Amino acid sequence: MSYLVIARKWRPTTFSEVVGQEHVTTTLENAIKNDRLASAYIFSGPRGVGKTTTARILTKALNCENGPTPTPCNTCAACTEITAGNSIDVLEIDGASNRGIDEVRNLRESTRYTPARNRYKIYIIDEVHMLTTEAFNALLKTLEEPPAHVVFIFATTEVNKLPATILSRCQRFDFRRISAQKIVAQLEKICSHEKITIDKSALYLIARKSEGCMRDSQSLLDQVISFCGTTIQEDDVANLLGAVGQDVYFEITRAIAEHDLPSAVSIARHVYEKGYEIKELISGLAEHFNLMLTLKTTGSKEHFVGLEPFIEEFEKHAGRFSETDLIRMMQVIIEAAADVRWSMNPHLHLEMLLLRLAKMPASVELQQVLDDIEELKKKRVVEPAEPQTNNVRVLPQFTPRSQTTSLFQNLSRQNAVRDQDEPGPANATAGDETASGSEPVDLEVIRSKWAGVVAAVKKKKISLGSMLAVGQPYHLSGNQLEILFGEKDTFHVNTLNENQKLIQEAILSETNMKVFVHCLKGTNANGHSPAGKHPAAENTAPAAENVAAAEEPAPQPQPEHTAETVRESTPIQTPPPETVPDTGDWLSAYPLAGQIIETLGGEKLR
Ligand SMILES: [Zn+2]
Structure with missing residues (x-):
């Protein structure tokens, strides 16, 4: 057979040719130079990273006719015999098939004899972890008192399976997976020597597929060469190896960035149908994101070998x-x-992963949050202030408007059911702030236009207007207008407090004043306000005026109000005097009737 596979043709023959295991080869070279050789070595590490190769180089270094030397000549009889694998003094034993006590006993017997031609008798036991416990025990005797002419080299992929008694008698070297960069560099060297044209990205694909194993990468290269010939492109390699090309990763990244869920699903299905190895794709995706992160954080491009x-x-x-x-x-x-490693349905994991990533909301940077707060602060200065009460401070900037309203309504409801004798929250301290664009609030003006307000509410909702007609604008504190009702008007008060917005709009349209209304029950709804009982009445000037106005025999708004109610109540022939207030029409006496009419879509006829 004239053709020699790349892995064998390019097998290192000196320590310096071993790729990616400098920490081992340098130590061994120095040990040979300084004549500090151990009688037993353990070479541990993943398969295909150079353990057996290094063991062979070590035997040559020890037995070379020009040695012991860190640089065996590879030309003398000893070296060539070892390279060819027929040296009489170097025994390569497969631990998996010679694992019993009998084999180890034979081996022990043979160590007694001095080497036939070379300096050392060297035993290389591959996969040594496969030996039985008895075999290890038999081996231990020899390791305890090794003959001076014997060197053991144990190679293993599972060093954790070796007994501690063996480990403690050996010098241990851990071989590492070889970085993709180093594999690519080595493959490049091989290709240029073999006159093969190949994309660097294709080499990178091979390196990634071989997972840090030099021997695998060279076997894959062999495979690719026999499939593609001497000119090789990334696509060919991707197809042949079932490896995922960069375009797939970029497409996934795009779908994630654009939250494109349909694309995420279709990529996952496409990848599955094409028969890509899902586990490999996911770990490749992690690497892809890692490269983006590295690029973003360090700006360094040294990790982009082949990319x-x-x-x-x-x-x-x-x-x-x-x-x-x-x-x-x-x-x-x-x-x-x-x-996904243990999953029966890896493609479902992939689909879920891509959807999860595509749905992931972008995290907001802390600086952005701080900027937003700063922006809100600026806005707050410009925006009109909303009414404040002493017990609840409403920050309109941070609360949606609807929430502010409902909060206010809740407060109003609480006040509505509270007895008049019980002191309410002192609202008088709130400033007389008005919304920009509307008139400054004035209780007298509201009173003078009250009939119009009632009429406006009636236009919107007749029953509400009728109920409102029973009450009177009583007190103004800041922007909060209190409307006073009779002791028995619980239903009116509650219903109206549930419809504050409508009343407020009517007041705004009639008076151009922006107020927040709040209906409450009093001892007397007929203009005789409970002076002195309302806490605000004692403290504030507007309230005092209000009381004075209310106590006058004929206050300014009263005649209008009376005229209105008289006109309204004319259709009622015999109103029951104990239930119908003087100022209301029949609907105000039977608010439920009004609601029923309205609900059924009817109309009140006079
Ligand atoms: Zn030699």
């Missing part, structure tokens, strides 16, 4: 996310990668 043609696109996509978002998303992707 140089995509850097601009990476930058474009990274710009669409904040660092916080990228970290959050990576967290979600990594969790999904862990979940």
Whole structure:
């Protein structure tokens, strides 16, 4: 067979050729130089990262005719025999198939004899963790008192399975996965030597697929070469290896950035139908986001080995996310990668992951929140102030208007059921602030136009207007207008307090004054206000005037009011005197009737 696979053809023959395990090779070179050799070594690490290769180089270094030397010549008889695998003094044993006590006993016997031709008798036991406990115990005897001419090299992928007694008698070297950059560099070297034209992104794809394993990457390269010939592009590699190309990751990123849920679903389905390895795709996505995060946080492009043609696109996509978002998303992707490992339906995990990412709201930066607060503060200075009460401070900037109203209504309802004798909240301290564009509030003006207000309310809702006619504008505190009703008018008060907005609008349209109304029950609804009982009446000038006006025999608004109510009440022939107030019409005496008429869509006929 003239063709030699790349992995064998390019197998390192010196320590310096071993890629990605410098921490091991340098130590071994120094040990040989300084003649500080151990009699047993453990080489642990994932498969295909150079454990057996390094073991062979070490045997050559020890047995080379020009040695022991850190740089074996690879030309002497000892070196060539070891390279060819037929050295009489180097025994390579597969631990998996020679795992019993008998094999180890034979091995122990053979260690007694000195090497036939070379300096050392070297035993390389691969997959040593496969030995049985008895075999390990038998081996232990030799390791405790090793003959000077014997060196053991144990290679294992599962060092945790070795007994502590063995571990403590060996010098241990942990081999690492090889970085994608180093694999790509090595593959590039091989390709240029083999006269193969290949995209760097295709090499990167191979490196990623081989998961830090140099031997796998070289086998994959072999496979790709026999499929594509000497000119290889990324697409070919992606198709052949079932690896996910960068375009898929960028498409996913776009869907996430634009919260494009339909695309997220269709990508997930497409990937599944194409037969991509879902686990690989998810871990690739984590890497993709990691690259964006690295680019955004450090601006460094050194991690983009093999992805140089995509850097601009990476930058474009990274710009669409904040660092916080990228970290959050990576967290979600990594969790999904862990979940999908044991899943029976990995494609559902992928779909869920992509939807979750696409639905993820962008996190608001702290600075943005601070800026918004600053903006609101500025607005507050410009906006008209709303009425404040002593017990509840309403901040209109932070409360939606509807909420403010309902809060106020709740307060009003509480006041409505409160007995008049019980002192209410002192509203008199609130300033006489008025909304810009409307007139300054004035109780006398409201009183003088009260009949118009009642009429306006009646136009909107006849029963409410009739009920309102029973009450009187009684007291004004800041922008809050109190309308006083009789002791028995609980229903009127409650109903009207539920419709404050309508009354307020009527007052605004009639007087151009912006007030907040609040109906309450008093001892006398006929103009004789309970002077002295209302806490506000004692303290404030408007209230005092109000009391004075109310006590006068003929206050200014009264005649109008009376005229109005007389006209209104004319159709009533024999009103029951104990239930119908002087100032109301028949509907005000039977508010329920008014409501029924209104509910049924009827009309009051006079
Ligand atoms: Zn040699």
